[in-house]
Amino acid sequence: MEIFRKYVQELFSLCPGKISINLILMVLLGTVEGIGILMLVPLLHFSGIVPAAELTSASNPGGFLKGIGSGLSLPTVLLIYVGIIVVHSGLHRFQTNLNVQIQQYFHSYLSLRLFQRIAYAQWSCLAAGKKSDVTHMITSELARVTGGTQYFLQLTASAVISLIQVGVAFYLSPFLTLVVIAGGLVFFTLMQTYVRRAKEMGIALSRHNRNLFFTLTEYLNGMKEVKSCAMEELHIARFKSIRNSIAQNFIRFSQVLSSTRMLYKIGAAIMVSIFFYSGVSIFLVQPRELILLIVIFARLWPRITSFQGGLQQVMMMLPAFHNLLDFEEKCLREKEPEGDGSWGMPGDLKTVRDYGIKIKIKQGIQLRNVSYSYHSHGTVDAVRDVSFFIPAGGITVLVGVSGSGKSTVADLITGLIMPREGEVLIDGVPLEKLNLRLWRKSIGYVPQEPFLFHGSILDNLLWANPNATREEIWSALRMASVDNFVASLPQGLYTEVGDRGTGLSGGERQRIVLARALLRNPTLLILDEATGSLDPENERRILNTLESLAGKSLTVLFITHRLSSIKNAHQIIVLDRGKVAQVEGTSMSGQESSPRKAAY
Template identity: 30%
Template sequence: MRLLLHFARTYPARSLLTLLALLLAGLLDGLGLSSLLTMLVSMSGDADGAGLPLPARQVRQFLAGLGISPQLGPLLALMVLAMAGKAALRLAANAQVGYTVARVATDIRLGLLRAVLGSRWEYYLRTPIGRLSNAISGESNRAAGAYFDAAQMMAVLVQGLVYAVLALLVSWQATLAALLLGGLLMSGMGGLVRRARQAGTRQSQLTARLVTYLTDVLQSVKPLKAMGREDLADGILARQTRQIDKALRKQVIAKETLPAVQEPLLAALAAGGLYLAMAHLGLSLASVMVVIFLLARLLGYFTKVQREYQRMVSAEGGFWMLHDAIVDAQAAAEPPTGSAVPSLTRSVELRDVRFAYGEQPVLDGINLVIPAGHFTTLIGPSGAGKTTLVDVVIGLLQPQSGQVLIDGRPLPELDRQTWRRMIGYVPQDTLLLHDSVLVNVTLGDPALGRDDAERALRQAGAWDFVATLEQGLDTPVGERGGKLSGGQRQRIAIARALVHQPALLILDEPTSALDAAAEVAVRDTLRDLKGRYTLLAITHRPALLDVSDHVFHIVKGTLHRASEPVS
């Protein structure tokens, strides 16, 4: 019931409206049923109603108080009106459930997405992308399905309670006996429900693992195929798929075993209730007829409640996995920052900055001044701390000691989001969307138009080749930009970084994957940008060193000037 309580607290208004509609529908169902019983018994010859069970007598008295004769016509009309009212209320309840199911899926997706986007950079380093993709795309639907199953269970439970009240009014002894035996039956079937819950949770875990691995494989499919090693990935994926199939089989077996076992046991319970009513309780024929009908319906609702509960617990594994992922991401949220508006007219400065991943030091007392309007380059071997230094400047990582100053103001005092929007970033791995050149440059920002994209492409030295493409700015670039050359992809990435006219342009190994001609072209582009932007580059290639104003060498987390300013 933990899931039901969680949904009730999260969506109190909709849950209350749904419950109220279900209760009213149940009452109307009871009224219609009592009318039907009154009509059947009256038709059997009991004109004065002495042999009617209590619910039917109360309906008869209610009609008499309204001046309505308990004859076939009025009883049929009351029954039809009650059934119509029940149908309308059930429709209203189901509409609320449908709206909430869609809301649950949306809220979970957005909640996870916002929590992830607001988390520290360290969270991204330790969390597989495939796990997040699976959670947002697949598990969110299962989580919403858990709410639907919970609502269906509540609907069946309310109907069952109405029938239980009517049955108690007819014969509390037979009803209590049936309820007790039904409760024991549900308890005995609890093992199947637990197996379904375990199988559902296992299925969620295995699916997340499969999608995570599949994402990694698809990102690396080219080298795998080039080396003829795709069979290795196929073997692992096949093994994980078989594990999911095994968990699904367990879930199906538990699900189908439950009704198969319930039906004969419930038939035995119904027969026992009938025997008790006729042989030992001395009920009238009319009451016996009512008891048989009510107990059969009541015990049927027992089975439906347990089946819906089993469906809910089978799906709730996905919900709690998503819930835990959101909590995990929220726990890794970036710390709050100040509200001062940053500017970059003088410099970015690092003072005695130290940073470590756990016990492993990466930056050891870095002191660096990056003058505004100049081109500063960092060189050094892999693992020396170049990228970590850049991440500290951006504010993705917070140093354990020391300060980052923007025009003399500590970075934590500044509005972090405003500072980052002043940065253009070109990563080492050029990641392009499977979309048009325009979307890849503007990232769909509605504030940026075609003129902005063209300006940025011209600054990046990319407009000449974009203008010759078949559809120009609207030309699709293919998966990860596969329809373009390496140099073309890199120039579009530079245009993307320039389109919002940043104050600081950061380039992480911008020429490492390019041939000599493309490297020279990118170098010339960056030289043209010098003076218009503050540039900070990471490289180990000599081409950029020739056009840099300041070059620094990082060795084992310490910084050394590698050259004097270029004249």
């Protein structure tokens, strides 16, 4: 029950005021409903079912029933009864709306908190997992928690109102009330096996939904390969199998709920029979009290049934809430180090919102004895004992075959991953001591596989710099040698690029992503095979642009597998099997430097 306690604690800590009001409304609803039942007394009198003399009998303590409606005419009693129903309906409407507010606030709070923890988790943690798991958590599991919250609020209301009605019944006939309560507790205890089964089905549902999201995401990610190989039927079969498992799980859960309702109805019939026999033959309950008790318990027993059903729904939801907490805890454990911010953060700036603020590279970037492995045991290093220096304001080319560690070096410099051994320094300051977000906002990055968001070309450019002017946008497009292409499009900057930029060719995507990186006005530009999809003419234009920009507060790291890609580099570093094989180049003063000197 620890997870249930955490759930209730989370819910109440979020909006204690609204939940307190909700509890007050539950008490008022129960009280009003109890008064409505007691108003049956004068109605029984006016109908002649219960003579007035019986209202003053010895079995009526203190003449309690006599005082109800005494001296009132039938129209007045009916008007009071209608008024009670109006008040009850109004309170119930207000409570229903309040429940929805609590439910949606809870959903928004959990979803935002989860997304923030995902956003600030280390890239290596998220990249190693399944993207479908993230989607599954923030959609399916969170939706189940929200639905379970509705059931929790409903069963809480049922419990409070039932307690008030039990109090009224206990005043009228303590013994009969205890008999009914005992019977209800017996049935509730016997039904706990169904509660446990509901929780097991909730665990199974989480597993099936996770597999369903994974199957769908994998198909969408590999849709081109699937269609190219005509493998649609394989993926359809997988999807069908998982969906059938989900359907069977819901059918079994429905069977559990229907069995519970059936047993409670049978139990209700048994309890009514015992109740009626005991009231008439054993306890000699007066007709007026017997009628009121029958009305009370006729309304109370369905609430007990509803409480049992709501409890099963909540138990089925709890595994989803448990999964959310586990996933959040994982993201918190893998939260990105923020650095102490003692270097690179101007003034009293606490958050990085000003896109004009950059970390200027005055000396250069140094990797000192850096090793990194993508495997936790660290037996196979992507880079091993790597040391070199990237001078500020120059063009450094990082060359190597596929798998030599070039992209790993780029991720180390951006701080997406941290070295297992050694350190990365910016102007002599260890990267972990920088404000990482400010450092990354100072970087323009063009990855090996260029990514565009689903939207227009303009949307993608403004994502990098929301404050950019039209002149700055077109200047970045010109530097990326894509201005003529964009201008030739019927909708120009407003052209939709499609999901992940699939509406454009590889070369067009690559150049727009480069323009987006340049629009950030970075102090460090990292190009990871950024010209691989370009024709020779556009590649030459872009390289000429980079050569003209280098030295003007811009440092360029050009990653390629072709040594001939750029000829006027200040430095060339060759990687081979994760190690530095060779360093050649000239210093910023233009003098030749030996490989050893260039490396440090």
